[in-house]
Amino acid sequence: MERRHEGRVVLITGAAQGIGQAIAERFARDGANVIAGDLGPPTETARLVEAHGVRCVAATVDVRRQSSLDAVVAEALARFGRIDTVVANAGIIAAAPLWEMTDETFTSILDVNVAGSWRTLKAATPSLIERGSGSVIVIGSIQSRVARKRLAAYTTSKHALLGLVKAAALELADHNVRVNAVLPGVIATPMVANSTSGHATDEGFRRMAALRNRSALDPGVIGAAISWLASDDAAEITGVELPVDAGSLILPGVNEFPVVE
Numbered sequence: 001m002e003r004r005h006e007g008r009v010v011l012i013t014g015a016a017q018g019i020g021q022a023i024a025e026r027f028a029r030d031g032a033n034v035i036a037g038d039l040g041p042p043t044e045t046a047r048l049v050e051a052h053g054v055r056c057v058a059a060t061v062d063v064r065r066q067s068s069l070d071a072v073v074a075e076a077l078a079r080f081g082r083i084d085t086v087v088a089n090a091g092i093i094a095a096a097p098l099w100e101m102t103d104e105t106f107t108s109i110l111d112v113n114v115a116g117s118w119r120t121l122k123a124a125t126p127s128l129i130e131r132g133s134g135s136v137i138v139i140g141s142i143q144s145r146v147a148r149k150r151l152a153a154y155t156t157s158k159h160a161l162l163g164l165v166k167a168a169a170l171e172l173a174d175h176n177v178r179v180n181a182v183l184p185g186v187i188a189t190p191m192v193a194n195s196t197s198g199h200a201t202d203e204g205f206r207r208m209a210a211l212r213n214r215s216a217l218d219p220g221v222i223g224a225a226i227s228w229l230a231s232d233d234a235a236e237i238t239g240v241e242l243p244v245d246a247g248s249l250i251l252p253g254v255n256e257f258p259v260v261e
């Protein structure tokens, strides 16, 4: 099989499980060395990555802190000398009517999902600019396009990321660095299946997760799309939003499902 990222280096946030882990594994399969960051060192991801004969740095990274991202970028450059692809994947979710959501929940979702992605770009893009090449992929959601009841903060955050992607694509185009968004549909991950992501602990979310999980896609489909989008085959693609959702955004009634009372 073609190893399209042979010798390259990918940095992924939120890589301990779910979509981030699947992205790491896919890039490893495609020949890339991986820097996998998460709130604790993603050792299981490192094991999966290294099984493909590439190297992995399992790093503690908190996207709420710029210093944490600066440190992992410095470590990546020290270990591998380059970063080719950056995937801003770390994200959190919580469900509640917007009039009941606490200030802390709303601001923490914006902090991790939006500012966290910006901080990731802020830390990594100078090295991409210096090399005059690279690709950045930000993980949005179908909630970058459509709202869902009880997900006002998450929907706001994922819409905002599209603005970040457009602005970054524009600013980095002169440096031959591409910036794109991938918008996953409903993917079978801990965030959706059993709400282990910390913030999604209310009963309504658990019911929604159970509903969603019946139609969830394998996270490998996101890894495959991102590996392609970061590859030379997509060299002229920048500033786009790519849904990977089995067409759910074009289905009538997508906004009504699932209904959470």
Ligand code: NAD
Residues within 6 Å of the ligand: 013, 014, 015, 016, 017, 018, 019, 020, 037, 038, 039, 061, 062, 063, 064, 089, 090, 091, 092, 112, 116, 139, 140, 141, 142, 183, 184, 185, 186, 187, 188, 189, 190, 191, 192, 196, 197
């Ligand atoms: P998940 O909860 O299974 O995994 C998210 C990972 O991010 C976890 O390992 C968590 O520890 C990490 N994380 C959380 N806060 C962090 C922080 N401050 N710093 C560093 N890491 C942090 O979720 P997932 O389903 O794999 O989601 C990954 C991304 O995909 C998120 O941005 C999510 O919004 C997006 N997404 C998921 C779905 C889905 O259906 N699962 C759909 C659309 C978009």
